[in-house]
Amino acid sequence: MTATVTTPRAHRVTEAKLLIAGGFGAGKTTMVGSASEVTPFTTEEIMTSAGVGVDDTRNVPGKTTTTSCLDYGRVSIDRDLILHLFGTPGQTRFWYMWDELIRGCVGAVVLVDTRRLADCFAAIDFFEHRRLPYLVAINCFDGVQYHDAKDVREALAVTGDVPVVSLDARSGASSRHVLISLVEHVLSLRGVVAAGTPLAGSTA
Ligand SMILES: Nc1nc2c(ncn2[C@@H]2O[C@H](COP(=O)(O)OP(=O)(O)OP(=O)(O)O)[C@@H](O)[C@H]2O)c(=O)[nH]1
Ligand SMILES: [Mg+2]
Numbered sequence: 001m002t003a004t005v006t007t008p009r010a011h012r013v014t015e016a017k018l019l020i021a022g023g024f025g026a027g028k029t030t031m032v033g034s035a036s037e038v039t040p041f042t043t044e045e046i047m048t049s050a051g052v053g054v055d056d057t058r059n060v061p062g063k064t065t066t067t068s069c070l071d072y073g074r075v076s077i078d079r080d081l082i083l084h085l086f087g088t089p090g091q092t093r094f095w096y097m098w099d100e101l102i103r104g105c106v107g108a109v110v111l112v113d114t115r116r117l118a119d120c121f122a123a124i125d126f127f128e129h130r131r132l133p134y135l136v137a138i139n140c141f142d143g144v145q146y147h148d149a150k151d152v153r154e155a156l157a158v159t160g161d162v163p164v165v166s167l168d169a170r171s172g173a174s175s176r177h178v179l180i181s182l183v184e185h186v187l188s189l190r191g192v193v194a195a196g197t198p199l200a201g202s203t204a
Pocket of ligand 1: 022023024025026027028029030031060062063065066067088089090091139140141142167168169170
């Protein structure tokens with residue numbers, strides 16, 4: 001984890017930085033906003049006609065803005081663990097930001113819209129290459145899971161140790177559940193807990 005501070009009561013608080021990544025319009029900003037207990041910091045910009053032919057908005061027809069830099073939100077899982085969430089920009093022309101955003105990060109969520117599966121390949125390659133633990137989260141737009149987790153795992157060719165879960169990014173409870181799964185995954189990879197062990201004290 002990135003930092004450990006000790007309060008006067010000797011109460012240890014662990015803070016961890018996590019990335020919320022994925023393709024254009026996969027729901028990254030929505031997830032950071034729904035999970036955050038503070039008003040999220042966003043860098044949304046209006047999509048102009050300059051993006052026509054560059055941004056594929058066919059499956060996100062109502063989308064009028066896009067993240068130009070990053071999203072930030074914060075979640076307390078319990079009194080001992082605070083997660084700092086950084087949402088990445090989705091458009092490829094902003095991907096130079098990712099090298100900065102990954103600094104000090106302990107794990108990542110790769111959000112997937114299964115109608116545009118290939119859009120998340122670059123995020124998966126990026127984290128695999130940098131050996132950053134990640135999980136795949138299928139965003140069920142309109143509550144519909146278009147493909148099951150097994151099919152998505154196969155299509156993405158992610159190894160069996162990478163968790164593949166589903167969520168509704170608009171739901172804070174659903175988003176926090178995925179974040180807890182990611183922390184559990186990171187801890188199991190570090191040998192802190194056995195794989196599949198629920199995070200002690202997680203109530204989100
Ligand atoms: N129905 C439904 N709509 C969603 C869900 N998640 C996101 N949306 C909508 O999908 C659109 C894109 O969501 P964003 O959160 O902006 O996606 P993003 O990944 O941050 O987009 P970029 O930053 O442009 O890459 C928005 O209009 C959201 O309201 C979901 O789970 N269900
Ligand atoms: Mg965004």
